[in-house]
Amino acid sequence: MAFDIKRFLVDGDKKWQWKDHPCKYSKDIPKTKNDRNQLAAELSSELDALQDRLYGEGKRKLLIILQGMDTSGKDGTIRHVFQNVDPLGVRVEAFKAPSEAELARDYLWRVHMVVPKNGEIAIFNRSHYEDVLVTKVKEWISADTEAKRIEHIKAFETMLTDTGTEVVKIFLNISKDEQRERLQQRIDDPCKNWKFNPSDLEDRQLWDKFQSQYARVMRKTSTATAPWYVVPADSKSTRNIIVLQILLHHLRQMNPQYPVVDTSEWPKQIK
Structure with a gap:
């Protein structure tokens, strides 16, 4: 039976709450860590095959x-989920505090410059969502600015999907105790x-505010074409399997194909 990723989906049309998404999960997941790691390796191999087709097709991204939250495992997720994938067609972009040059421009400028090109998978380790998360929690922007930015982000992601980009957004959900x-x-x-x-300890003191803001932002920005998924992340090996299943679901739906090459004038055998 196919792995059901809908249970991790944020439904923006409903009154979504954190209690709908636990930090621990075991259904349809192997019981031992070794078995979980083995399954992750197998799924990663399929991810590699689909990524190769996407790269060869060269039309979509x-x-x-x-x-x-801090320590939720973004780096580890990238390292383990893409363990078998050819790095030629995969790129990671990490978003830290904006530079002086970036601050002199609109907040999406640095993001738009590094979106994936045709045939590529781009992974954002943090993203443009920081501009409606930490900025609002720490009261660096007003509610009016936050509302405008949320609409900007939705329009930005719509533009990306309209021009051939599959957008998948994943929140790694760890408990406060695990952090x-x-x-x-x-x-x-x-x-x-x-x-x-x-500074991680300072943000930890704002745990409830961050959780509330994440919930608010995800409800408003989870759409049919750019969905949010909340992945239980207290177990790293379980987290990897769920993230892989989500990505495989989207790539299978994309169903990239190698380009058809006219070989009619090619020699039958190279001497």
Whole structure:
């Protein structure tokens, strides 16, 4: 039976709430970590085959947007989900605090420059959604500016889909307890010290505000052509399987095909 990704979908037409999306999940998921990793590797191989066809077709593109609270696993998701994929047709863009040059332009300028080209998969590690998330939680923008930006983003994504880009938006949903454990690991493990940023603790104090704003933004921007999915992310191996299933669903629907080449004048055998 096909894996049902609809259970992770954010329905913008309904009064969606966080309780609809747990941080842990086990249905249709292998019970042991080894089995989960094995399944992820198999699914990643199919992802590689579909990505190769998309690259060969060279007409459409896939944009994957990854969002989540600090330590939710955006880097790890990219590393494990794309473990078998040819890097030739995949590109990752990480969005940090905007530079002076970026601040001198509209907030979507830096985003539009790095959207995927024909045949390419682009992965946004954070994205233009930061401009209606952290900016609003920390009260750097007004409610009026937030409302305008949400409409800008919806129009931007509509333009992308109208011009051949499949847009898939994924929120990695970890619990506050799991975040605490991962932050503590960054303090305790010398090999992970470099990942720790004291500002992460400041954002942790705003946990409820961030959760509320994420819910608000996702409800308003999850559409039929640019849907949001909330992926349970307390288990990294389970998270990888669900993300893979979501991406495979969209790529299977796209059904990219290798171009047909006229070989009628080619030699039958090379001597």
